[in-house]
């Protein structure tokens with residue numbers, strides 16, 4: 048455990064923004080904090096940075112308790128969504144600022160700044176002011192500024208969300224590569240599940256101020272713990288237990304022993320096989336072309352279903368098909384709206 | 390093509406034309422006003438300054454003025470006063486603005502409320518208050534038993550500082566608000582201490598605001614007439630020098646020369662100020678995250694103490710004027726009475742009522758003209774619109790006393806029909822409007838700029854002409870801005886002294902001039918009583934404005950539900 052957040056609670060007045068949250072980050076790990084707007088991601092990041100006070104619980108770096116260490120002495124690096132470069136300093140001065148504060152000799156600062164500008168591929172911008180840069184350039188500089196001081200932890204709060212799609216994906220890859228080379232433990236906030244899947248070693252999925260599930264991208268995608276996670280991590284077919292028992296009882300083999308309403312079956316669309324079959328129980332309602340795969344919408348005994356198949360469209364609308372699902376591809380997820388009887 | 394559609398095309402063609410005519414008229418009418426009541430008088434004052442005693446043109450007046458000891462002494466005094474006031478006001482203004490926006494302590498509402506008080510009273514109220522506090526019979530002088538000589542440099546410095554301080558606080562505060570909290574958090578995470586953040590982030594960011602406020606304070610100080618007239622004593626400054634030349638010595642040409650001389654530094658300051666404003670505006674994005682300071686004892690306790698000390702001083706100076714207006718015999722008999730409100734000077738309260746009428750007229754007419762102008766400018770092509778905007782922004786560079794002088798030279802001459810205006814209340818309303826034209830114009834333009842072009846285009850596409858669009862779509866949108874401008878013009882007209890001091894006659898006085906005359910006549914307590922009445926009117930107006938704006942922003946939401 049490199050960075051640990053232990054049972055942290057944060058309240059704003061009567062509103063609980065974080066409720067008993069515990070997370071951890073390993074040495075060199077890239078962790079994504081994922082969740083819908085307002086779920087407390089930024090709040091958690093700011094608590095770790097020391098920019099907001101904690102009500103209960105603690106933040107530990109290895110064995111050191113950080114609660115009483117002010118933000119400026121934690122030695123972290125942070126990148127915000129936008130507008131955080133110092134407007135009155137040039138790009139080079141921005142990047143070198145952390146080193147200047149640490150009283151590093153000017154020659155050394157210049158060398159480091161030049162090196163970082165190479166790394167973020169913007170050496171020609173050294174003497175420009177932030178106002179003269181594009182959004183993507185500003186975020187690259189903000190990143191360079193954050194890593195200039197070899198931070199113990201790198202914190203990124205939706206650094207890509209203000210950028211357009213193309214810049215976003217190229218910068219996303221660069222961040223990932225940079226983090227791999229430098230091995231800085233990194234926590235990145237995002238509400239974009241694709242971004243999280245592409246980048247993270249570990250994803251922490253939050254909702255309403257609590258951690259719902261933490262694990263590898265594969266875990267969260269194929270083995271979501273709750274309906275909320277399943278939904279949030281992409282398209283899924285969620286089917287109530289009694290329907291499964293009636294139509295495909297084989298799938299029940301993995302089901303935890305619990306009341307019907309507590310768990311639903313979750314099957315990812317690419318895990319369902321469909322074959323043209325005049326006596327099949329499902330009908331193709333529509334088909335959508337997604338490049339290398341085709342997404343079918345079916346009317347089936349389970350209601351409307353989503354199925355993804357590699358390659359071009361082979362089945363036509365109105366055609367009857369049969370469904371094949373292997374029990375190992377059916378995950379049982381907690382129904383978030385289910386209340387455990389007292 | 391059917392007859393109906395031909396008809397429609399013809400109609401559209403006409404609509405386009407009538408819109409163009411309307412737009413042109415919208416700009417032309419206020420432009421004629423600006424020409425007649427600003428450019429023409431300014432040209433006149435310049436011509437008069439180069440008209441020699443025998444009627445020919447030449448620079449004889451200038452050489453005469455430049456050779457006179459009085460002028461040099463007044464210039465020197467004005468500059469010394471300007472620089473001293475600027476240093477003190479910008480320093481205090483910075484402390485208060487920084488306290489308000491970057492420190493955490495209670496009671497900020499009080500500071501915000503008190504700091505604008507000097508703007509709500511005629512400038513000479515500061516001087517009056519200081520005399521009640523520190524003059525020969527002042528509360529403080531009597532309490533400590535020594536006589537302070539408040540007339541002259543120090544008294545004037547304090548009075549001017551109190552008068553200029555609100556502007557400094559507003560300008561510096563506006564730039565502090567624009568600083569994004571995230572840059573400070575980034576610096577914090579990078580390891581910068583608060584003192585370091587201040588030096589590396591705050592100071593560079595507000596540098597232009599400091600410079601800007603310095604220029605504004607400097608202009609206010611060297612052009613203010615009221616304070617200098619009441620508390621300046623023997624310390625003559627350019628503004629009082631003009632007054633002496635014109636009213637005392639009836640030497641109009643010399644007055645014109647001094648006026649033109651006074652115009653030089655203000656125009657230069659004004660141009661620099663506008664430039665630095667432009668740089669400031671260009672740099673900032675709209676998406677600013679407000680900085681919320683948290684309590685830090687070492688910084689906040691001294692800052693709060695300093696802020697409240699300054700506020701206490703403003704409150705004392707203005708409060709003592711109100712208090713003194715109720716005191717039977719200052720300072721010997723402190724029992725309370727209303728007798729000073731019984732003004733014994735000829736005319737009594739007439740001037741107050743007339744001033745209210747004039748101010749209402751200036752505010753209503755001015756707001757309407759500026760609305761027309763801003764409306765027309767939206768439809769005009771770039772070049773012309775640019776020129777009109779520059780012209781509309783020019784009056785701020787002209788000190789009130791110079792504008793007043795220009796008016797008396799222009800309108801007291803029988804050579805044009807404009808002479809008919811001389812000695813009328815209308816002319817005083819007009820000068821008040823043009824004196825404060827720039828600020829009013831810029832406010833309305835800001836409102837118009839926020840109005841989305843798409844809305845206007847939508848209205849046009851639906852078939853609304855310029856007139857209909859203006860009334861139904863634009864006016865409601867900019868209404869809060871118009872209300873603000875209306876009350877700004879009203880309040881400034883209520884309290885201004887410098888521009889109108891030349892235009893009042895034995896039969897027609899305005900409130901601020903009456904206060905000055907009462908003070909001159911030694912009726913200091915009545916001067917205080919009259920000031921109290923003026924302040925009461927202005928405060929009522931301010932309350933009215935706040936209420937109107939609240940009602941306006943609130944009404945649309947409630948009516949939607951109903």
Ligand SMILES: Nc1ncnc2c1ncn2[C@@H]1O[C@H](COP(=O)(O)OP(=O)(O)OP(=O)(O)O)[C@@H](O)[C@H]1O
Pocket residue numbers: 059064082083084085086087088089090091238
């Ligand atoms: N300073 C504050 N005062 C009061 N409430 C706050 C404050 N900061 C955050 N909140 C509340 O706490 C909750 C979590 O906010 P937070 O900014 O952490 O959300 P987020 O997950 O980062 O959302 P987003 O994806 O929109 O950035 C929100 O409901 C927000 O309204």
Ligand SMILES: [Mg+2]
Pocket residue numbers: 088089090
């Ligand atoms: Mg956030």
